Amino acid sequence: MELIVASAIGTMTAGGVYLILRLRTFPVILGLALLSYAVNVFLFSSGRLAIDMSPILSRYGDGTYTDPLPQALVLTAIVISFGMTAVLVMISLGAFLEADSDRIDIDQTDFDKDADQ
Amino acid sequence: MGTSGNLLFLIALLPFIGALVPGIMIRAGRNACAAFTAVPTALALLLLLTLAPAVMDGETVQAEVEWLPQLGLSASFFLDGLGLLFACMILGVGLLITLYARFYLSGDDPVGQFYTYLLLFQGAMLGIVISDNILLLLIFWELTSLSSFLLIGYWKHLPEGRQGARMALAVTGAGGLAMIGGMLILGNIAGSYNLTDILQAGDAIRASEWYMHALILILLGAFTKSAQFPFHFWLPHAMAAPTPVSAYLHSATMVKAGVFLMARMWPVLSGTDAWFYIVATTGLITMVLGALIALFKSDLKALLAFSTVSHLGLLTMLLGFGTQAAAIAAVFHIINHLTFKAALFMTAGIIDHETHTRDIRRLGGLRKLMPVTFVIGTVAALSMAGIPLFNGFLSKEMMLEEASHTDWAGSPYLVPVMATIGALLSVVYSFRFIGHVFFGPVRDDYPSHPHDPPFGLWAAPALLTVLVVLIGVMPFLADGIVAAAASAVTGAELNPHLKIWHGVTPALFMSIAAVGGGAIVLLAHGPLDRAWNKTPRPEAKAIFDRLVARCVSLSRFIAEGTHNGSMSRYLAIFTVASVVMGALAFAGSGMSAPTRGLLPIPAVIGVGWVMLIVATISVVSMHHHRFRALVLIGIIGLTISAGFVYLSAPDLALTQISVETVTIMLLLLALHFLPKDTPRESSTGRRVRDAIIALAAGSGVAGLSFAFMQRDISTISSFHIANSYEGGGGTNVVNVILVDFRGYDTYGEIIVLGIAGFLIYALMHSLLDGPAARRLRNTDYSLDRSRDRHPLMMVVVTRVLMPIALLVGTYIFLRGHNQPGGGFVAGLVVAIALLMQYMASGFAWTQARQRIEYHTMIGFGVVIAGLTGLGAWLFGSPFLTSAYTYVHLPPIEEFELATAMLFDLGVFLTVLGAVMLMLYSLSRIARYAGETVNVTPMDYDPGRASEDGSEKS
Structure with missing residues (x-):
């Protein structure tokens, strides 16, 4: 099971890194989304994997529970990464609408234009 | 800590508290600002004087509050003779400068700002001289560099002011950094950062193998601050400051900070050959060189600046001699130099203010037009030349006396001859100041019609010249303070008796030679000046500028090479760097054996895994079709939430599903306005490069998390599980x-x-x-x-x-x-x-x-x-x-x-x-x-x- 989770994290990281190295905004956003998945699962896995041990306390005697702390962290991380994605989407949308290009790199010509001003 | 200790704290704080006021009442006008600057200064001076009798009796007043004891940093102050002398100078001259600046600055200048900077500087300077903790001293030291930067660049509209301020900050700031290193070494050797402890540990420090390092680093700080050769070049450029600033910082206080530090550290650092040869030689060179350059400056303030350089060299040399008599001479000359040099700077300011020029070649004949200024300027300049009955004479005699029996590397003549030449040159530029400005015919081409300024402007220098004459005629008046300060410098009980007539000594002949020779050289000044101007010589400012330009181009090369606007490049550098660092950390530390077994993989989970992997690969390979990629990424999110369900994280699963839904909707909405396809524009090489980076990062993260999951760690989670219901009232x-x-x-x-x-x-x-x-x-x-x-x-x-x-x-x-x-x-x-x-x-x-x-x-x-x-x-x-x-x-x-x-x-x-x-x-x-x-x-x-x-x- 650990192997499966680790390889999934690795694959998503690799895919995410490849996509954030692309030149247009949309693949970069997709890449960041993939990276957030990978990071969230990674954080979650730092609590070690456990099956059928939900951190819901049983009223009937003592049970064993998985580590709840990483779960709490990841829960907020998921929501925050949604917020981050939303801001990024808005920024890239704005950039595209203002400049008519969704490239993420500054061209050398843009530099020169700035220098002229 | 008694009442007197509390007073010391108050004295240290007063200027800083006072600094708040003028800045915010900038609209209230010059009088109000000056008054509110004078009040804290005067108050601090009064408090200081109440402590003076005890200090003069040889006591030290101490006050300490622990601040960061773990670092050895405490807010501790102490006041001994040396500190008292300097604190009196700082506050006393501060008052005079406040008065002078009120009349010097025009109503258009932001006067409130000026006074705020002035008080900040005054507080920092005061902090240096009464700090007991060397770390605290360093903080104040850097504060003087910063506040003097603000003061020198006060006239922001003048490019020279800005450049001068930058240069002063660069040089003194760099020296300050070196000094921090030296002080830390010193503190480590002594085992304490308290000055009083360090002063006791002189023998251990001199014997330490780190002595030379500490010495050189501390001297770098002192030499840069006190404008010693080869760092003397910033001081003349700092003359672009308003004259009150020059009079305060560059005659009386800031440039003396280096001298003060050498005096303070005298019991610890002096007494070795290294100290003598470095400090005395540097002082000697600076004294002669400064005086020589001063001779050929036609700007009044530049002349005074180089003369200050020369006198600071004199003080450094005296401290470098390492004898008690030389220390007494140094302390006495600190007082004397303060009185005549501050008066001279103010005189130069008055002349500039009234005639609108500081160029000696355009002046002359002011004796008749500005009689009051003439008297003040002449008395002060005669003292600077070392003419009897003025205080400059007394300390110069003592200096020559010490020089006359100092042996430099086996040669008994080098130091006395050089000292006499230095004295001679100072006679020349002093006489030139008097002769070329005040004497000669009255001219009709002054840029402005000169006349004596109002009383407010000449009151401060007049008071200083009174002191010049008083000490010059009745030197025993200064016995007490000189004794207290010199005892503090040397750490021995000293009782000097200052007097005018020492009998027929070598120093007397050297003095006569200096004055006579000086008068002759002045007569030949014209031809000498022309010859000097023809001689090529290294221009310190040009060298400094080249150095700065080279630093700028180097940093620009680095910045523009790495920061060229290509975000994909930054991300690639960032990823590669992270991977490399992770790999290094991984290679560097041995891993413990796994402590957890692997969990089994049910078939349905295996199917989910395959789905996730295929979806991820498809997102990457089909990302050019944006809608398709979006659908595929949804599959990944949903698979992950299913995984959360299986791995005992129901809350995460719920959150992931709902966030997934919202995210996809958001991206769909945005995609409506964006291009629907990503063009294929990366070259194959680039794609291969990115793929390698991505695979390296992916396998690194996978390996890391796999290693992580196989090992147990101790967590704090058992606390949460145990207290969730008891303390928080919930079972989730x-x-x-x-x-x-x-x-x-x-x-x-x-x-x-x-x-x-x-x-x-x-x-x-x-x-x-x-x-x-x-x-x-x-x-x-x-x-x-x-x-x-x-x-x-x-x-x-x-x-x-x-x-x-x-x-x-x-x-x-x-x-x-x-x-x-x-x-x-x-x-x-x-x-x-x-x-x-x-x-x-x-x-x-x-x-x-x-x-x-x-x-x-x-x-x-x-x-x-x-x-x-x-x-x-x-x-x-x-x-x-x-x-x-x-x-x-x-x-x-x-x-x-x-x-x-x-x-x-x-x-x-x-x-x-x-x-x-x-x-x-x-x-x-x-x-x-x-x-x-x-x-x-x-x-x-x-x-x-x-x-x-x-x-x-």
Whole structure:
């Protein structure tokens, strides 16, 4: 099971890194989304994997529970990464609408234009 | 710590407190600003004088408050003879300068700023001389560099002022950095950062193998501050400052800080060959060189600046000799130099003020036009030349006396001859100051009509010249303070008797030679000047500028090489660097053996894994088709939530599903306005490179997490599990952590989410005001549109689903404390329910039925969560402490009421508001892009078909 989770994290990281190295905004956003998945699962896995041990306390005697702390962290991380994605989407949308290009790199010509001003 | 200790604190603080006032009352005019500067200075001086008698009797006043004892840093001050002398000079001259500046600066200058800087500087300087802790001393040391930067560059409109200020800051700041190193070494050897302890540890320090390092580093600090060769060049350029600044910083205080430090460290560092050869030689060179350059300067202030350099060299040389008599001479000359040099600077300022020029070649004959200034300037200059009956003579005699029996590397003549030449040169430039400015015929081409200034301007230098004469005629007046200070410098009980006539000594002959020779050289000044100007010589400023230019181009090369505007390059560098560092860390440390066995893999999980891997690979390979990639990424998110369910994380699964839904909707909305395909523009090489980076990063992370999961660690989670029900009143530990144990974090997070919502809203608004709006209006999106955008079925279904979704949301919210769920998930679920209405029935229709603004919702959410936290204060508990109770209402089962629920309500509202605000903003853009506004929920409403056949616009 650990192997499966680790390889999934690795694959998503690799895919995410490849996509954030692309030149247009949309693949970069997709890449960041993939990276957030990978990071969230990674954080979650730092609590070690456990099956059928939900951190819901049983009223009937003592049970064993998985580590709840990483779960709490990841829960907020998921929501925050949604917020981050939303801001990024808005920024890239704005950039595209203002400049008519969704490239993420500054061209050398843009530099020169700035220098002229 | 007694009363006197408290007074010391007050003295140290007064200038800083006072500095607050003039800056904020800048409009109150020059008189008010000057008065409010004088009050703290005078007060500090008075307090200081009450401590003076005890200090003069050989006591030291001490005060200490521990600040960071772990670092050996304490706010401790002490006052001994040396400190008293300098503190009196700083505060006394400070008062005179305050008066002088009031009349010198014009009403157009921002006078309040000037006085604030002045007080800041005064406080920093005072701090240096009375600090007992060397770390504290270093802080004040750097503060003087900073505040002098502000003062030198006070006339911001003058390029010379800005350059001079920068140069002074660069040189003295760099020296200060070196000194920090030296002081830390010193503190390490002595085992304490307290000056009083260090001064006791002189033998250990001189014997230490680190002595040379400490010595050189500390001397670098002192030499740069006191403008010693080869760092002397910044001082003349700092003359671009207003004259009161020059008179204060560059004659009396800041440049003396280096001398003060050498005097302070004298018992610890002096007495070795290294000290003698470095310090005395540097001083000697600086003295002669400074005097020589001063000779050929035609700018009055430049002349005085180089003369100051020369006199600072003299002081350094005396301290370098390392004898007690030389130390007495040094202390005495510090006083004398202060009196005549400050007076001379002020005189130069008066001349500049009245004639509008400081060029000696354009002056002359002012004796008749400005008689008062003439008297003041002449007396001070004669003292500088070392003419008997003025105080400069006395200390110069003592210097020559010491020089006459100093042996340099086996040669008994080198130092006396050089010292005589130095004295001779100083006679020449002093006489030149008198002769070429005041004597000679009255001219008719002064840039302005000169006359004596008002009393306020000449009062301060006049007072100083009175001192010059008083000490010169009755030197025993200074016995007490010189004895106290010199004893403090040497650490031995000294009782010097200062007198005018020492008998027929070598020094007398050297003096006569200097004055006579000086008079002769002055006669030949014209030809000498021409010869000097023809001789090529290294220009310190040019060298400095070249050095700076080289540093700038180097940093520009680095900055522009790495920061060239290509974001993909930054990301690649960042990723590669992280991978490399991870690999290094991995290689560097041995790994412990795995402690956990692997869990089995059920078949259904294996299928999920295959789905996830295939989807990820497909996203990457098909990312050029944006819609397809979006659908595929949804598969990944859903697979992950299924994984969360299996791996005992029901809360995460719920959150992941709902966030996934919202994210995809958001991206779909945005994609409407973006290109639908990504062009293939990367070269194959680039793709291979990126693939290698990606695979390296991926396998690194996979290996890391695999290694991680196989090993146990001790966590704090058992505390959370044990206390969740007892302390937090909930059985869902994850939820209790969110709203109780780590409530502070959650509070921060909902605020961040709220800010993200507002940010998007603000971005949308600025977009719709800019050129983007025109583009939106002019682009035709109609081809992308479905012909039936608000289909009947969807409208009906979402309408039915709405109450169900709300019910589910409420249910998830209420059970959150004990079962999977909670404010985050509930907020998202309700947001999805609302979004469905927008999607099915259109923007305008839904918007018209909205009762609460989303901004308000975010605000309420944060406020409710905050108030819940604050509520704990009412019961005397810390912020966000929760309380709970069980309630039993007869018809229903027993249920729980916890304040944490209220907090969760805040979370719920914020999440809902933020998500809705984000999507609302995107829809606003859509509407701007010419989306038709529908007032009815359906494009084709069968119920109305009979009345109006086509509703479509």
